[in-house]
Amino acid sequence: MFRQWLTLVIIVLVYIPVAIDVTVLHVAAPTLSVTLGASGNQLLWIIDIYSLVMAGLVLPMGALGDRIGFKRLLMSGSALFGLASVLAAFASSAEWLIATRVILAAGAAMILPATLAGIRNTFAHARERNIALGVWAAVGSGGAAFGPLIGGMVLAHFHWSAIFLINVPIIVTVLILIACIVPRQQGRREQPLNLLQALVLITAILLLVYGVKTGIKGTQSVWTTLAIVLPGAALLTLFVRLQLQAPQPMIDMRLFTHRVILSGVVMAMTAMIALVGFELLMAQELQFVHGMTPFAAGLFMLPVMLASGFSGPIAGMLVSRLGLRYVATGGMMLSALSFLGLSMTDFATRPWQAWILMALLGFSAASALLASTSAIMAAAPEEKAAAAGAIETMAYELGAGLGIALFGVLLSRSYANAISLPVGLPVEQAAQATSSISEAIQLATTLDESSAQTLISAARSAFITSHSVALSSAGLMLLLLAAGIWFGLAKVTTVRESR
Numbered sequence: 001m002f003r004q005w006l007t008l009v010i011i012v013l014v015y016i017p018v019a020i021d022v023t024v025l026h027v028a029a030p031t032l033s034v035t036l037g038a039s040g041n042q043l044l045w046i047i048d049i050y051s052l053v054m055a056g057l058v059l060p061m062g063a064l065g066d067r068i069g070f071k072r073l074l075m076s077g078s079a080l081f082g083l084a085s086v087l088a089a090f091a092s093s094a095e096w097l098i099a100t101r102v103i104l105a106a107g108a109a110m111i112l113p114a115t116l117a118g119i120r121n122t123f124a125h126a127r128e129r130n131i132a133l134g135v136w137a138a139v140g141s142g143g144a145a146f147g148p149l150i151g152g153m154v155l156a157h158f159h160w161s162a163i164f165l166i167n168v169p170i171i172v173t174v175l176i177l178i179a180c181i182v183p184r185q186q187g188r189r190e191q192p193l194n195l196l197q198a199l200v201l202i203t204a205i206l207l208l209v210y211g212v213k214t215g216i217k218g219t220q221s222v223w224t225t226l227a228i229v230l231p232g233a234a235l236l237t238l239f240v241r242l243q244l245q246a247p248q249p250m251i252d253m254r255l256f257t258h259r260v261i262l263s264g265v266v267m268a269m270t271a272m273i274a275l276v277g278f279e280l281l282m283a284q285e286l287q288f289v290h291g292m293t294p295f296a297a298g299l300f301m302l303p304v305m306l307a308s309g310f311s312g313p314i315a316g317m318l319v320s321r322l323g324l325r326y327v328a329t330g331g332m333m334l335s336a337l338s339f340l341g342l343s344m345t346d347f348a349t350r351p352w353q354a355w356i357l358m359a360l361l362g363f364s365a366a367s368a369l370l371a372s373t374s375a376i377m378a379a380a381p382e383e384k385a386a387a388a389g390a391i392e393t394m395a396y397e398l399g400a401g402l403g404i405a406l407f408g409v410l411l412s413r414s415y416a417n418a419i420s421l422p423v424g425l426p427v428e429q430a431a432q433a434t435s436s437i438s439e440a441i442q443l444a445t446t447l448d449e450s451s452a453q454t455l456i457s458a459a460r461s462a463f464i465t466s467h468s469v470a471l472s473s474a475g476l477m478l479l480l481l482a483a484g485i486w487f488g489l490a491k492v493t494t495v496r497e498s499r
Contacts, residue, residue, distance in 0.1 A: 004122045007182055008132050011115045012139050014078055014174040017085075017106040019143025019168040022051055022400050023276060024151040024163055026283040027294040031160050033438035038094035040436025041213070044100050044408040047280065051401035053105035053207065054112070055394050056202035059250045060194045062113035062390065070117035071182050075175060077110025082171030089161035112393070118182070138309075144400070145305040145362070148279055152298030194250045200239045201250075205398070207232030210404050238413055251391060260376075263488035265395045267328055267372035270481055271365045272399025274335050274474065276408030278342075278361065284411075285467055288437045289460045290348055300347075303355045307362030309440060315367035324371055325489040330369030332482035333363055339475030343468045369396075412436060414469035419462035422454045437463045 025032070025047050031039050032046065065073040084103035091097035119136060121131035154162050155486035211229035241248040255261050279301060319327045339359035347354045376392050416434045425433065433440040433455060440459035444452040 003181065004128075006177075007118060007122045008135065009247065010174060010177045011118050012135060013170060013177075014074065014111055014145055015115050015136065015139050018081070018111050019140045020147045020150055021104060021108065022144045023165075023279055024271040026148045026280045027151045027287070027297050028155060028160050028163060029280070029284055030287045030438060031155060031294065032094075032097070033442065035096065035160060036091070036094045037442070038097075038325035038438075040408070040412055040438055042094040042098070043436075043438065044213070044404055046094060046101060046410075048209075048401040048404035049402070050101045050105045050108070051276075051397045052205055053102050053202055054109045055397035055401060056198055056205055057106055057109035058112050058397060059390050060198040061109045063194060063250070064110070065113050065117050069184060070114045070121060071184050073110050074114035074118065074182070075178050077107045078115055078171050078174050078178070079107075081107030081111060082168055082175075082288070083107075085164040085167040085241070089164040091161075092224045100368035127194055142309045144276070145190070145308045148283055148301055149295075149298035149305060152293070152295035153390070154422055156293060159395045181351075187479055194246075197239060197242055197246075197250050200235050200242070203233035204232050204239060205401075206486075208234065209402070213409050215406060231420060237467060239356030251394070255391060259488050261391075263328075263485055264372040265391060266481070266488075267332070267368050267485060268376075268392055268395040269399035270332070270478070271335070271368040271372065272396055273403035273406060274339070274365045274478070275304070276400045277403035277474070278339075278471075279304070280404055281407050281411060281467060281470060284437065285463060288441065289463055300351070300354075301358065304362035307359040308366040311363045311364075311366040311370075314363075317372060318367065325486065326372035327367060328489055329482050331364045331371060332478050334364035335368065336475045336478035336482060338364065339471045339478065343471035343475065408476070410425065410468045410470040411463075414466035415462050418465040418469075420458050422458065424451075424453055425455075433459065456472055 014055055029043050029047065033043055038046065061073070081104060084100050088097060088100035088104065092101060115136060119129060119132045123132050151163055154166065168365050207228055211225055211232055214225050214228065215318070240253055243253045244252050256265070279469050282301050283294075283297055286292045286300055287294065292300065315327065315331075322330075341357045342354065342361070345354050345357060372395075373392060382495075414436070415437060419434055419440070421430050421433055429443055437459045440455055444455045444459075445457065
C-alpha cells in the first residue's frame with residue numbers, strides 16, 4: 001500500500017516541471033528579448049515550440065512505453081528532460097533556446113504517457129486509481145496555470161537560466177527514486193512505434209502554424225505563404241490517410257466523425273488557446289507597458305490562475321446538475337464575455353475590474369476543459385476509451401501551442417498597424433520598431449533620450465490598442481464557437497442513454 005502511494009509521489013514530482021514549462025516562460029519573454037536579443041517572432045517560437053512538438057510526439061511515445069515498459073520510458077524521458085534543461089539554461093542565442101525547447105518537449109512527451117501508464121499499472125482498484133488520476137490532473141492544470149507566477153518568483157531573485165536549472169535537482173531525485181522503488185515492467189516488443197508518422201504530423205503542424213503566422217502578419221507575399229501552407233496541408237492529409245489505412249493507427253481518426261467527440265476536442269483546444277494565449281498577452285503588457293517586474297506581473301495574474309486551478313469540483317457539480325451542454329456552452333460564453341470586458345479595461349486604473357474578469361475567465365475556460373473531457377469520454381465506445389483519452393491529451397497540448405501562436409500573431413499585426421513612429425527613423429529601424437514592442441524597446445536603447453522616450457511611448461500606446469483588438473477578436477470568435485458547441489452537443493444525452 002505504502003509503495004503504490006510513494007510511486008504516485010514520484011509521478012507527481014516528475015510531472016510538475018513538465019506542466020510548469022508550458023507557461024513558465026511567459027513572464028520571462030521581456031527578459032529573454034533583451035538578454036538574447038530575440039525578435040518578437042523568435043520569442044513566440046521559444047514559448048510555443050514546446051507544446052507543439054509535445055502534441056505530435058505524445059502518442060508514439062505512449063506506444064514506446066508499451067514496448068519497453070513505463071519504468072524505462074519514465075527514466076529515459078526524465079534523463080532527456082534534465083539534460084535539455086541544462087542545455088536551455090546555458091543558451092546564448094534564441095536559436096539555441098528554441099532547439100533545446102524541442103529536446104525538452106521530446107522528454108516531456110515521454111514522461112506524460114509514462115506517468116499515466118504508471119498510475120494504471122500501480123493502482124489496481126478503481127477507487128484508488130481515480131484518486132490518483134485526480135491528483136495527476138490537478139498537478140497538470142495547476143502547474144500550467146501557476147507557471148507565470150513561478151517564473152516571476154524565480155526571476156525576482158535569480159538569472160533567467162534558473163527557470164530551467166530548478167528542474168535538474170527534481171529530475172536527479174526522481175531518477176534515483178524510480179531506480180530504487182518503481183518495479184520493472186515487461187514490455188511488448190510487437191508494439192509498433194509509428195515514429196515516422198509522428199514526424200509527418202509534427203512537420204505538418206509546424207508548417208501550418210508558421211504559414212498562418214507569416215500570412216496574418218503580412219511580412220511575406222501570398223505566394224510565399226502558400227508555399228509554406230500547402231506542403232503542411234499535404235503532409236496533414238497524408239497523415240490522416242496513413243491513420244485510416246493502418247491496422248494499429250496512432251490516432252483513431254474515425255472517432256472524429258462523432259460530432260460530440262469533435263465538439264469536445266474543439267472545446268479542449270479552445271479553452272487552452274484562451275488561457276495560455278491570454279497569460280502570454282498579459283505578461284507582456286504588464287511588464288512592457290506598465291513597468292511591472294516579472295514577479296509583480298505573475299501576482300497580478302493570480303486570479304486567473306486560482307480560478308482555473310480550483311474550478312474543477314464546482315464545474316463537476318454543475319455538469320451533474322445542469323448537464324454537459326449547458327456547462328460547455330456557458331463556459332465558452334462566459335470566456336467570451338470576459339475577453340470582451342478585458343479588452344475595454346485599463347489595468348492601471350481599474351485593477352479590481354481586471355481581477356474579477358480574469359477570475360471569471362479562469363473559471364469559465366477551466367470549466368470548458370472539464371466539459372470537453374466529459375463530452376469525449378461519454379461519447380467514446382468503451383473499447384476506444386484509451387484512444388479518446390490520447391486524442392484529448394493531444395488537443396490540450398496543441399491548444400497550448402496554438403494559443404501562443406494565434407494571440408502572438410493577432411498582437412503583432414494589430415500592433416504594427418497601430419504604432420505611430422517618431423519622424424526621421426531610418427527604414428531598417430522603423431521595420432524593427434513595428435515588428436513588436438520588445439524590439440521597439442531594444443531599439444530605444446540605441447537612440448538619444450528624446451527619441452527613445454517618444455518611441456517607447458508610441459510602442460506602449462500601440463500595444464494597448466493591439467491588446468484590445470486581440471481580446472475583442474478572441475471574444476467574438478468564442479461567441480461563435482459557443483453557438484457551435486450548443487448545436488454540437490445537442491444529442492449528448494442520447495449518447496449517454498444509449499450506453
